[in-house]
Amino acid sequence: MSVTIHDVAKAAGVSAATVSKVLNASSTISDETAVRVRGVMKELGYQPNARARSFAMKATKNILFLMKMGVNAAYERPHMFEILSGATSALDARGYTLTLKPATLADAPAFIETAATQKLADGILLHASVFSKKAAQCIEKTGIAHLVIGQPNFPCKICWMDTDNNLSGSIAARHLMERGYKRIAMIGGKPDDMISWSRLHGAREAFEEAGVAVDAARVKQGDSTPQSAGRMTRQLLKPEPRPDAILCANNIIALGCLQTLRGVKLSVPQDVAVMTFDSHPFASLVDPPLTVVDINMFDMGFQAGRFVLDKVRKPKLLVQVHTTLPELVVREST
Amino acid sequence: MSVTIHDVAKAAGVSAATVSKVLNASSTISDETAVRVRGVMKELGYQPNARARSFAMKATKNILFLMKMGVNAAYERPHMFEILSGATSALDARGYTLTLKPATLADAPAFIETAATQKLADGILLHASVFSKKAAQCIEKTGIAHLVIGQPNFPCKICWMDTDNNLSGSIAARHLMERGYKRIAMIGGKPDDMISWSRLHGAREAFEEAGVAVDAARVKQGDSTPQSAGRMTRQLLKPEPRPDAILCANNIIALGCLQTLRGVKLSVPQDVAVMTFDSHPFASLVDPPLTVVDINMFDMGFQAGRFVLDKVRKPKLLVQVHTTLPELVVREST
DNA sequence: CTGAAAGCGCTAACAT
DNA sequence: ATGTTAGCGCTTTCAG
Numbered sequence A, B: 001m002s003v004t005i006h007d008v009a010k011a012a013g014v015s016a017a018t019v020s021k022v023l024n025a026s027s028t029i030s031d032e033t034a035v036r037v038r039g040v041m042k043e044l045g046y047q048p049n050a051r052a053r054s055f056a057m058k059a060t061k062n063i064l065f066l067m068k069m070g071v072n073a074a075y076e077r078p079h080m081f082e083i084l085s086g087a088t089s090a091l092d093a094r095g096y097t098l099t100l101k102p103a104t105l106a107d108a109p110a111f112i113e114t115a116a117t118q119k120l121a122d123g124i125l126l127h128a129s130v131f132s133k134k135a136a137q138c139i140e141k142t143g144i145a146h147l148v149i150g151q152p153n154f155p156c157k158i159c160w161m162d163t164d165n166n167l168s169g170s171i172a173a174r175h176l177m178e179r180g181y182k183r184i185a186m187i188g189g190k191p192d193d194m195i196s197w198s199r200l201h202g203a204r205e206a207f208e209e210a211g212v213a214v215d216a217a218r219v220k221q222g223d224s225t226p227q228s229a230g231r232m233t234r235q236l237l238k239p240e241p242r243p244d245a246i247l248c249a250n251n252i253i254a255l256g257c258l259q260t261l262r263g264v265k266l267s268v269p270q271d272v273a274v275m276t277f278d279s280h281p282f283a284s285l286v287d288p289p290l291t292v293v294d295i296n297m298f299d300m301g302f303q304a305g306r307f308v309l310d311k312v313r314k315p316k317l318l319v320q321v322h323t324t325l326p327e328l329v330v331r332e333s334t
Numbered sequence C: 001c002t003g004a005a006a007g008c009g010c011t012a013a014c015a016t
Numbered sequence D: 001a002t003g004t005t006a007g008c009g010c011t012t013t014c015a016g
Helices: A005-012 A016-023 A031-044 A050-057 A078-093 A108-117 A133-142 A165-178 A194-209 A226-237 A251-263 A297-313 B005-012 B016-023 B031-044 B050-057 B078-093 B108-117 B133-142 B165-178 B194-209 B226-237 B251-263 B297-313
Strands: A062-067 A097-102 A123-127 A145-149 A160-162 A184-188 A219-221 A245-248 A273-277 A291-294 A320-322 A327-329 B062-067 B097-102 B123-127 B145-149 B160-162 B184-188 B219-221 B245-248 B273-277 B291-294 B320-322 B327-329
Touching: A005 A016, A005 A031, A016 A031, A050 B050, A062 A078, A062 A108, A062 A297, A078 A097, A078 A123, A078 A297, A078 B078, A078 B097, A097 B078, A108 A123, A108 A133, A123 A297, A145 A297, A160 A297, A165 A194, A165 A245, A165 A273, A165 A291, A165 A327, A184 A194, A184 A226, A184 A251, A219 A226, A226 A245, A226 A251, A245 A251, A251 A273, B005 B016, B005 B031, B016 B031, B062 B078, B062 B108, B062 B297, B078 B097, B078 B123, B078 B297, B108 B123, B108 B133, B123 B297, B145 B297, B160 B297, B165 B194, B165 B245, B165 B273, B165 B291, B165 B327, B184 B194, B184 B226, B184 B251, B219 B226, B226 B245, B226 B251, B245 B251, B251 B273
Parallel strands: A062 A097, A062 A123, A123 A145, A145 A160, A160 A320, A184 A219, A184 A245, A245 A273, A273 A291, B062 B097, B062 B123, B123 B145, B145 B160, B160 B320, B184 B219, B184 B245, B245 B273, B273 B291
Antiparallel strands: A097 B097, A291 A327, B291 B327
């Protein structure tokens, strides 16, 4: 059996309550005994039993992270894991742990409920991809401390945070205008890809505000594969005059675009500039390295970690913010 | 206050002990009362308090996962996260949770000790990159159920699992020979990159066994950046006759190689074949898509999850295995 | 087959 | 400033 609080108490000639108090840095303990007790703890190699503590205190010092997880998730959605890293770091720094729970849109609500009633964690962090109206109801009903990472696509009283994709788009637009590009084209992802949509929407607004017209015929939507991006690029190139800059909604689209451009012997950025969003997986590795508007996903996760902790301290807090500013990274494609 | 075991007991007209027994599917309970009690549990919406349970049972149903985590980790080491996904899935399927702990080579031993004495988890999973002799000592001393993911670079009695990189290399070699390539070149990573080393070593052995000589002048070592891979490629191309196949130790090297080949107007695979390992981040997206020997990292993680659970059941088990067979994926670069 | 009783190791009033 | 006393909610002998 390992050494308990009573062993320490006995060895130090005090009561268990006293030991508990020095453990929790209570102010009502004399320096003298505190030092002595701490000495005995060292000597005996005493380590408080985390399970007993969390039971007695009704606090786990643990946060649950709900996200989709499956084969290839780390390759296809590295951002999610970067966010996870950030959140874990933030929690770790404040003495909290993070436990992972694979979830889907369908089973997340049930799990939120379980987490709350079984008191598995002091709070939950969940990615927007597993968040639904039902999940929102569970959160409200149980009153569990929470934060959704990614803006919900319906209005609610739930706490969330997200980066501002509209802003990212406008930053991209401004850069393109500064460089003097006039005939702007865009390639987006699927219609229901909100991120893609917001980025291009933000860009279009910025262009319009500045009086630079974006020809609707130069705005294409594919399905975020290199193949489809290649097709869109070829369509974009046909009518004269061809665009002098193509803004791609994400890395994969940009890759297909770049390959097609190379295939028709157009050089980047001399003949056509290419710009996109995010630094990963390969914006910096392709040839030429791509100019992007990047988001620090680790930082987003880190902030998410701090926000849930704020929520566990102040349950009434309502956080709905755009955070983690996008950042322009100029490389060689513009 | 939420509903406890006593509320259920009272409502069902039995003792708390009985409720506990139906909860744990004890065989000494009559079907009749079991059904009745379960009915009451449903009715009252009873959910056992996980904290109280783990305290009473001295078991957390939780496994700790120690790994390096920092900015860009998800982008630079996606494999680790894919393994994490697999492990989480395996544990989740068996009713265990996975808690993440950011660690370094230096602080891992201390944390292993804490985890064991504070009983934070029933077992630990740790990535080889945070495993050291000191960590091995802590594990042996505390006797905690564990599994190291990745073969330690020193002999020890610790449990580990890994994929067989030598075997991967030999599979690559066999494919290249089958395709009839004769003048084989190789580009490896840094000298201390064991994975790179094993892959190329395994390939070389397979070539030698088959009587295909690999000219030492055609084996280069860089530092796993596209730039260095580019330089190596140019060196490889200079002496006549030039190689007809280049085996790259990883994706990044292959990318640099490919870009350089394109730069000097050599076409792949007509002029030179290129082959590498792993499907990610971009082996399938570049032009031409690369033939690779791939490893299913999710599966590795999944197996790792099962192994630790085996260890928590049978602490004396010694697992040291090469698992998760490499798989040849032929695409267009060979 | 069921229940009473005794903890698991720690914290938190409340006395002193 | 310290100790006493009661639990936290569940499991687990051990009787009956």
